[in-house]
Amino acid sequence: MVNIQKLKYKESLKDKCGIFGIYGKGQDVARISFFGLYSLQHRGQEGAGITVTDGKCFKSVKGLGLVSSVFNEEKINSLKGFASIGHTRYSTTGGNKLCNVQPVVLDLKDDNFALAHNGNIINAMDLAHELPPDVKLSSTSDTEIMGWVIKNSTGKNWEEKILTSFNKFQGAFSMIVLTKNKLIAFRDTYGFRPLVLGKLNKSYIACSETCALDTVGAKFIREVAPGEIVVIDERGIQTVGKVKSTKKSFCLFEYVYLARPDSVFNKQLVHLVRQRSGEILAHESPVGADMVVAVPDSGTSAAIGYSKASGIPYGEVLIKNRYIGRTFIQPEQHIRDMGVRIKFNPLKEIVNGKRIIIVDDSIVRGTTMKKIVKMLRNCGAKKVHIRVCSPPVTDPCYFGIDTPDKNKLIASHMNVKQIEKFIGADSLAYLSLEGLKKASRVNPNQLCTSCFDGKYPMPVQGGFRKDVFETII
Numbered sequence: 001m002v003n004i005q006k007l008k009y010k011e012s013l014k015d016k017c018g019i020f021g022i023y024g025k026g027q028d029v030a031r032i033s034f035f036g037l038y039s040l041q042h043r044g045q046e047g048a049g050i051t052v053t054d055g056k057c058f059k060s061v062k063g064l065g066l067v068s069s070v071f072n073e074e075k076i077n078s079l080k081g082f083a084s085i086g087h088t089r090y091s092t093t094g095g096n097k098l099c100n101v102q103p104v105v106l107d108l109k110d111d112n113f114a115l116a117h118n119g120n121i122i123n124a125m126d127l128a129h130e131l132p133p134d135v136k137l138s139s140t141s142d143t144e145i146m147g148w149v150i151k152n153s154t155g156k157n158w159e160e161k162i163l164t165s166f167n168k169f170q171g172a173f174s175m176i177v178l179t180k181n182k183l184i185a186f187r188d189t190y191g192f193r194p195l196v197l198g199k200l201n202k203s204y205i206a207c208s209e210t211c212a213l214d215t216v217g218a219k220f221i222r223e224v225a226p227g228e229i230v231v232i233d234e235r236g237i238q239t240v241g242k243v244k245s246t247k248k249s250f251c252l253f254e255y256v257y258l259a260r261p262d263s264v265f266n267k268q269l270v271h272l273v274r275q276r277s278g279e280i281l282a283h284e285s286p287v288g289a290d291m292v293v294a295v296p297d298s299g300t301s302a303a304i305g306y307s308k309a310s311g312i313p314y315g316e317v318l319i320k321n322r323y324i325g326r327t328f329i330q331p332e333q334h335i336r337d338m339g340v341r342i343k344f345n346p347l348k349e350i351v352n353g354k355r356i357i358i359v360d361d362s363i364v365r366g367t368t369m370k371k372i373v374k375m376l377r378n379c380g381a382k383k384v385h386i387r388v389c390s391p392p393v394t395d396p397c398y399f400g401i402d403t404p405d406k407n408k409l410i411a412s413h414m415n416v417k418q419i420e421k422f423i424g425a426d427s428l429a430y431l432s433l434e435g436l437k438k439a440s441r442v443n444p445n446q447l448c449t450s451c452f453d454g455k456y457p458m459p460v461q462g463g464f465r466k467d468v469f470e471t472i473i
């Protein structure tokens, strides 16, 4: 148990997660959730869990690691019910503990309540201190605090309680909650993180990305609007609350890196946004070369666009080991370093003697690109030009993406020329923010661009990340 009075902030853990919920009488909801989570694996690889209800009790299976290692046939079969929610978790140092794997279940005996959250609220500790003293937290996640705040709010049912507590939460939350007999999905008024709705025969689904709907064979219905609360039960999907959204701020980085290329947000297919960003970058920063290559898979769509617009042929040069996962996911720097080496193997014969343009979605710390450039040079590349299909990442995210602290972001303390030198490239160019916004085709006033320009859509307490905390021992 975590003693609320002894909580203190800890500036490391943040969540960039995938969530999936289904209401479907007569369906194997746990198995569908499993496949849904499987397709959202890219949003979090450190832990996964599914909670189901049979109308009387909840049952959960949770564990650390990939969806495929947490679940097996026996575990999926043990999850019987007609509605379920699931979560894939991504955190950094300190947060990778079983107690923080979601769904978070509030054990309320006759009225259980479980939450699956993507995002980050920035006032979690303030809210924790307002909770009644008898509340005992079992995790160190902001999600559990949100659960208790909702539980202690006024309202004759869960949806009313969610509505009354809604404005207390500052930050990003795309949330699916499970009660004894229904799902409730809601999204903060800024709409930072995605949340979409779909239909599978007579079942209804809420989840992070449309790729999960495609995977389970469901049809996309629409997105949950910023500030909207929907109930999903046997009657289908009903809006039960709308909190006024004064400023929309969809995360531009979802298009750059986080989302899968086959997902659609704001009617824009992520792959095409990335491809357009590559095309725009080719116009903004042309350079002569023999071939355009991608850092797979994050840079592939953009590299195709760069090649198309520049007329320089696209080719494969880096062969990725698809089983090692995202190197970024590893909290420790030395493990990340090793990860880059075992993740990509270059095709030496193709690289040798060529002028290469290497395209990636983003540079964060600079570790990956530096190693890739070195690998290509060792293979005999004549020139290595880097083109990055997003602007320099200068500021940390407080709203649910895991970017490191500001001082670890290479672009926070080096200009483009210095980064070029650090990485060892013949040239380096980033896409302009204007170019990226244009590629997204989303109203530029409705995008969160804070990681690129430090303009946060709400005050972030002087840069102090108030999203997580730990117990003082």
Ligand code: AMP
Residues within 6 Å of the ligand: 257, 295, 298, 326, 328, 329, 360, 361, 362, 363, 364, 365, 366, 367, 368, 369, 401, 402, 403
């Ligand atoms: P680095 O510059 O070495 O820190 O890593 C940059 C690479 O990590 C880019 O190629 C991106 O594809 C990927 N990346 C960017 N942001 C994130 C994130 N929040 N989580 C995981 N990987 C990321």
